[in-house]
Amino acid sequence: MPIKYSYNTHESWWLSPSSLFDGYVWQHDIAFKISHDTITTIAPKCTIPTDDPIMTTDLIACPGYVDLQVNGGGGVMFNNEPSPAGLQTIGRAHLKYGTTSFLPTFITDTSDKLDLAADAVIKTIGQHGVIGMHIEGPHINMLRKGTHNGEFIRPFDERTLATLERLRTNKVPTMITLAPECLPDFTIIALLVAMGVVVSAGHTDANGEQIRTALHQGLSCFTHLHNAMTPMTSREPGVVGMALASHAWCGIVCDGYHVCDTSLAVSIHAKEKSQRMFIVSDAMSTVGGPSSFILYGEEIFVKDGRLINRQGSLAGAHITMAQSVHHLISQLGLAPGQAIAMATSTPADLLSVANTRIGKISIGGKANIVLLKKDWSIVQTICNGQYIDTEKNPNSTPNISNT
Template structure:
């Protein structure tokens, strides 16, 4: 597609800019310049880099834990791409060591696929009392077997995000993981504020799905959530209006000492772009009124994609649109040390998302509408 496309708003270098025109030639952006009276081939509402989602358990009917293969990863990414997400970290949750090892093999094999930026290992090194829907049979302390997996992934050049309960981890093993370049995130944890603060001081640089699977804020026991908010760590957030109420997300964003260090995640399960139920640890999880619940009615992951999270955070949560876009695009990539994705000459048009006036995903820049 060769065309001149004129978005009403374009996300460029961390700002929403009106009045620009994007020249597309040979599947890439050739130029970004003021429209300046030129007649475009197409006008659209908003152009932005496709989001990067650091927490994707599944999609398109596929759960990574149960289909830990390059084909499974491709199916998950395809389901999210249809909904406007450009890049993902396939996420393997608490399971048997063999499942983690298979997931690592799958990501190494899939590393050349477009939009596969690494792997998120969420558990099994978590606090049993904060496990959420994770299977308690497989929870265990950080060990040399997991370290061997991390070493293999990093030797293959795969970016790795590891969520664990820092208060339960052997400091020496944590230091070894950190030395490999693994991004360490506090999550599914009962850490006190003091324990969490110490962990952030020792190289934990992130917190996983803030407020969820951690002690609630309390005025005499602030816990991990408060320590994370007041730190300079990167904080992941599930913005579906179900996992966290909007005022709490706004409070956390507003209270950060360093702006721009919150990012959106979907925590998506196979129902995103797929059927309305799936099996997790041999038990049925179903979609009910927008919530994913187990047979006890407890939340079990999220039925959410990044574009929906962005729109809800702005339209329902009252967060400024520019901040929501940054939380879906620039922030997650910076949190993982990934190269930024910019709207600039040379950028593939298929990596740039087009949104309509209601902030719904309207296609990719190489095939808008």
């Protein structure tokens, strides 16, 4: 049953779920203490002092979801409103669906707008769930541009390099998606990696040998695997084959439309040993917002669960991390812990150089928690130690009893 709530507040309190997945392993008969926005203690239930405030629930606890590819939410597209106010709206929209940490994603556009987006992230980092920035394009292959506007696609330039340097100077975790074969020199990848930028291949028409070279230079990730990239064939691994065979990380959209469930299952299995496959929503402004929006002057809308343009082509996704986790468990039969890790600890580990407090339930970690029913659907979210009531008041706090 959902936890009852009230407006009582406590500086420190215990949460005792029916079971706990901490991001890596299952724990049972465990409770953890939340002080302000931090988990300060994890201990057996039987050791909790009887006079301490405790919230007991038959729900399952896991870390708040971490989404490394969020284009929009709550009726706002980051490209259309690259501002702190826009990021606040996007963060609030995804919070009620369990996403407590995310990378706002700015897709191919002008250099001026990219700078505005970078400024917004620098001002907002650490607030509203913003943990960094994902720049997707504009240095991608025209042949694999997808919904990106070809007018703004361009070679890698000093302007983008300056923006990346500014983000890293301000200690903003940063990912850039690019087409390696379109770079003037593959050593640019090594330069960016030396700056602390995560370089991901996406919207790319590269062959296997080009990806091999990019991996040697420090490429460490692949963006929305299978989509907007060369497929694996019998004699050419393409981007997909190299991604699955490598030790690199792979983001993947789990809505059943971007990648069919059979290909999804095969891909997850291929990366199972390295545990470097993670879920991204690739969500647009329709999550928590109206069912259509304008991008590059063109209407994008939801039809039969798919987000498409007037030509019927996929244009981002209309799915949450919570729905993605549920899909993997209920439709693919994935082990619950594996599915949850793909939405929590795995994407957090990719950004571990700059972020060590998200994606897991551990002592010293952020008190970002999702509470699930036994059918793995999300019920409630706790963000920075504060209970988020998705049905009523987003600022309400949990009812805590001394039991």
